[in-house]
Amino acid sequence: MTESKCECGLAPVLRTALTFQNMGKRFWGCPNFLTGKPCKFFHFILGDKVIEGKARDLLLRLKDKQLRFQSENERLKKENNDLMKARADLIKGNDDDLMKENARLLVENGNLLHENGVLIAKSESLVKKIKHLEKKVKRSERICIRS
Numbered sequence: 001m002t003e004s005k006c007e008c009g010l011a012p013v014l015r016t017a018l019t020f021q022n023m024g025k026r027f028w029g030c031p032n033f034l035t036g037k038p039c040k041f042f043h044f045i046l047g048d049k050v051i052e053g054k055a056r057d058l059l060l061r062l063k064d065k066q067l068r069f070q071s072e073n074e075r076l077k078k079e080n081n082d083l084m085k086a087r088a089d090l091i092k093g094n095d096d097d098l099m100k101e102n103a104r105l106l107v108e109n110g111n112l113l114h115e116n117g118v119l120i121a122k123s124e125s126l127v128k129k130i131k132h133l134e135k136k137v138k139r140s141e142r143i144c145i146r147s
């Protein structure tokens with residue numbers, strides 16, 4: 001290796017080529033390789049031979065499989081994130097609905113308590129009136145008996 005840092009100023013990483021032409025050859029490359037950064041740092045290790053034949057075919061198939069798994073994994077991660085978000089929204093929505101219902105029930109409860117108080121007062125007033133009337137009746141009965 002001639003340079004100790006790539007064009008990004010980072011320490012290069014050792015990788016293994018998985019292409020048809022260079023299968024199995026190791027190289028020093030930029031850590032930002034495949035991230036879109038335009039760093040051209042790339043040095044093959046001298047003396048590594050290309051893997052050919054059945055081994056190369058197998059490695060190419062494994063590389064394809066790995067890429068498919070990676071893409072499936074990304075899709076599942078996204079799906080999982082969407083589901084987690086939907087779940088959080090659902091829980092939040094339910095909480096909001098329950099808070100509203102609770103507030104409505106509290107108001108209703110307050111109204112019923114007030115109504116109950118009014119009815120108790122009316123009931124007590126009626127009991128007084130009845131007692132008063134009962135006394136009047138007894139008095140008039142006494143008056144009737146005497147006369």
Ligand SMILES: [Zn+2]
Nearest residue numbers: 006008030039
């Ligand atoms: Zn770089």
